[in-house]
Amino acid sequence: MTATETRSVVVEREIPHPPEKIWRALTQPHLIEEWLMKNDFKPVVGHTFNLRGDWGGVLDCEVLAVEPNKTLSYTWNFSHDDAAYNLSSVVTFTLTPTRTGTHLRMEQSGFRPDQRQAYGGAKAGWQQFFARLDELLAKPE
Amino acid sequence: MPNAHDVLFRTLADPTRRAIFERLCHEGEQTVGALQVRAKVSQPAVSKHLGVLKRAGLVRDRHEGRQTHYSAQLGALAPLIDWTSQMAGFWQGRFDHLEDLLKRMDQ
Numbered sequence: 342m343t344a345t346e347t348r349s350v351v352v353e354r355e356i357p358h359p360p361e362k363i364w365r366a367l368t369q370p371h372l373i374e375e376w377l378m379k380n381d382f383k384p385v386v387g388h389t390f391n392l393r394g395d396w397g398g399v400l401d402c403e404v405l406a407v408e409p410n411k412t413l414s415y416t417w418n419f420s421h422d423d424a425a426y427n428l429s430s431v432v433t434f435t436l437t438p439t440r441t442g443t444h445l446r447m448e449q450s451g452f453r454p455d456q457r458q459a460y461g462g463a464k465a466g467w468q469q470f471f472a473r474l475d476e477l478l479a480k481p482e
Numbered sequence: 483m484p485n486a487h488d489v490l491f492r493t494l495a496d497p498t499r500r501a502i503f504e505r506l507c508h509e510g511e512q513t514v515g516a517l518q519v520r521a522k523v524s525q526p527a528v529s530k531h532l533g534v535l536k537r538a539g540l541v542r543d544r545h546e547g548r549q550t551h552y553s554a555q556l557g558a559l560a561p562l563i564d565w566t567s568q569m570a571g572f573w574q575g576r577f578d579h580l581e582d583l584l585k586r587m588d589q
Contacts, residue, residue: 350573
């Protein structure tokens with residue numbers, strides 16, 4: 342793993358609605374609440390806000406980029422007493438018009454450098470762990 | 483330094499040790515004596531398993547008088563949690579909600 346490498350999650354979906362309408366759902370607090378979480382969002386770069394989950398967790402966020410109907414980006418940070426659960430990431434929504442609606446892409450990226458060690462090995466995912474499990478179980482302690 | 487996953491898997495590979503860890507996860511803090519009764523092995527054997535769990539960071543001990551209480555440290559399992567697949571599942575679910583919302587916005 343190189344020093345500059347970060348892990349990210351990308352979720353993409355074709356949505357049969359125009360970008361302008363999806364943009365409203367992404368940027369109006371009462372609509373954001375309906376699909377994501379309670380919030381005090383404003384589509385203004387530099388605005389800090391919280392997303393409040395049903396489970397009681399609170400995410401600390403700051404708007405990084407606003408390009409109406411095209412791009413929205415904000416930080417998505419979670420602090421936990423146990424550093425292993427801390428999360429420092431950036432969420433970016435990209436809207437691209439298509440003939441039938443919109444291609445919506447969400448990318449969530451980033452770990453703080455000090456998290457790489459804790460999560461480093463998780464990069465390969467469960468499959469590799471299980472593939473190695475038999476081998477490990479055969480080793481004496 | 484051994485890989486964190488190797489240590490965790492090796493530590494939890496032993497069924498007796500895993501049972502002790504699972505009991506601490508489900509039932510909270512317990513003494514060696516209480517664990518020994520349930521584990522159906524000798525107290526030195528339970529203590530040895532707890533030592534291995536402790537070295538792997540999976541349990542923490544707390545001394546109170548002559549008793550030592552052990553508790554599970556779930557944070558030690560963090561390296562096994564695949565952060566990306568959890569978040570991908572989260573966003574897929576949220577996008578389902580988003581699509582439902584967009585349909586309602588038509589009306």
